[in-house]
Amino acid sequence: MSSEFNRMGISDPEVETPVPKHKVSPQLNRWSRARAMRSGRKLGGSSCKVSVAERNREVGRPLGSSVSISSSGSEEETVGKAIYMVSDGTGWTAEQSVKTALGQFEHCLLDRGCPVNTHLFSGVDDVERLIQIIKQASKEGAMLIYTLADPSMSESAKQACKIWNIPSTDILSPITEAISSHLGITPSGIPRGAPGRRNSYLGEDYFRRIEAIEFTIKQDDGAMPENLHKAEIILTGVSRTGKTPLSTYLAHKGYKIANVPIVMGIELPKTLFEVDQRKVFGLTINPNVLRSIRRERAKSLGFCDEIKSNYSEIDYVRQDLEYATSIYALNPVWPVIDITAKAIEETAAVILRLYHDRKRKCSMPRISKRY
Template identity: 65%
Template sequence: MISSTALTLSNLRPIPSPTTASLPESKSKPSSPSTSESSSPPKPQARRFKPSPQLNRWSRARTIRSGRKLDRLIQNPSVEMTSSNSSPVGNNDGSELHLLSPSKGSRSNEDDLKDLTAGKSIYMVSDGTGWTAEHSVNAALGQFDYCLVDRVCPVNTHLFSGIDDVERLMEIIKQAAKEGALVVYTLADPSIAETARQACELWGVTSTDILGPITEAIASHLGVSPSGLSRWAPGRKNSLDEEYFRRIEAIEFTIKQDDGALPGNLHKADVVLAGVSRTGKTPLSIYLSQKGYKVANVPIVKNIGLPRSLFEVDPEKVFALTINPVVLQTIRRARAKTLGFDDEMRSNYSEMDYVKEELEFASKIFQQNPIWPVIEVTGKAIEETAAVVLRLYHDRKNRCSMPRISKRY
């Protein structure tokens, strides 16, 4: 039950005007020539630290993420909240929540005015961890990577997680109205989501509900009503369910099986990765383990035999990784420098002749085991390679006629 709440401006700090702001004593009261000549030599003043604009932006971003000091006018100095024209928003319990309407007010200081060119803001509001909102926004921003960051359309994202209180939600939306930000929210409680929608509409804030439409579609498809609880709500019993502990077990298994350790346990793995050094086996293994898959990786080194268990496990769960030799040489050179290898060791590890020979050695092993799919990882992100591995894994496991990654709930 959400009680009626009226938000006021009693806790807002007044923003000093540039014309009335007090000046340092040395500037506001200039000394006369006679006084300066007779006085003793001035003491050297301590140098004032002037943070860079980038540090200022980071500091403000941390403040916004923490949910504190949201009343500061950041990017839209022509807008402030007044209580003279408040409008009620109805709650499900029949009560009213009075929202303050934005109106034009005084301008802020010069630092805030400079933020007008710092990029537009996107507020991501969630009653849980914010994972869904954050990844949805990041996926959408991928369509604009040609103009983001130091180009023509920089964007600042701010994540607010664990927002299950209406009053705090109103503070965030109020700040979004001041800053001219886009609000993207995933709120499981229909009443809170509706309150957010009405508040954004009243204050002229552009908003998008990510969770609501798909929840309604699934509810209509299943013919049942949603619970309205966040995934991590205390009242839910499945927040630490069997799948959660299975993922933890998969992560622990994967860490123990890294870089060819404990080859006798390869038969317990869901996925086995094989490839030469620096083909991304370890980060790919960790990424897959966080999705609940037990992964083992086996390094292929020139003229060193592979463990017998690699050829005894189910070949359909073994995946071979390969990479372009030029890219591999660049990665190995950087790695060798980081590890402090001497010139002799570096030449054996990162020189082109040795790199090509090792890739050819691995290629012969892959040809002897044609059922192992060979995945090219050059220029691919870990997520891309993982999607290929999982698609092939599920195709083999479920014998699907169309490529898919299936999962039962």
């Protein structure tokens, strides 16, 4: 086994070798200090001398447990599992993948008090730092999720996790290899945003997103209706149907978004009906849910009782939604999306699918006008 470590340039895990202070990862060090303070342990030097796993072994606790000190001075144990996310870039892919996957365990994580601690290590571009993180993961009993474009870095992570018996998942390599095989092209192995890479963070996509965000901010809440023809997607709906946050989310993906509120007694701008109607989308919501949202909004804005009752009472809410429904009925080309049980990401996914299907003229047959 020692020969395997030597070939990779990794010290044997059974032999503790001191790491020079100047080579300790600042991010790892900060995290270790935070864990130490939460566990009530004293700090020695720039990093913790005793890991949580070692402390747990001393007192017979399972791996993944952490200890906090209550106000009375007694120890309170919180059993949780750690997930390390390692990336040679920003770590966005790894972070979003883990976040999406954890969504499948909400029934356990929330209802049964089974905490999970996630820790992101971004910009990991040398093997030495990678190994430091993996060694720490081994001590903490953590799982490792990594997105490393450099094949040698990815292989080092794989082998180190195998040697130290760390559960791990390589997110990037399988899909990269599959696409490489399909296209018949060898991947570059260069991380996104690396110096000299053509599609860097300051490339065409970056500036397109900035332009889209600036446009979307200026077009928020029906402002500047004369510019609706410049928008790629137009959202309509009554107050508090999530038009602004949805617009912002889509703008960060590089789409120029305008949103137009539907208000009883106020005519919609004529330009809304003069633009390409295939880029207009209507939003609706369950009246009871909308009533709750509006009540909280009215409370936060300090509305007086008269305005509050008009704005958030169920009868007025229903009239508002019925008025919007009548407008949607007069414009059957507009898809109507019910956002009641949807996250912003889900609503955005529906809109983008319909938007691109229409652009390519390959729309699937529609069972219902509502999505």
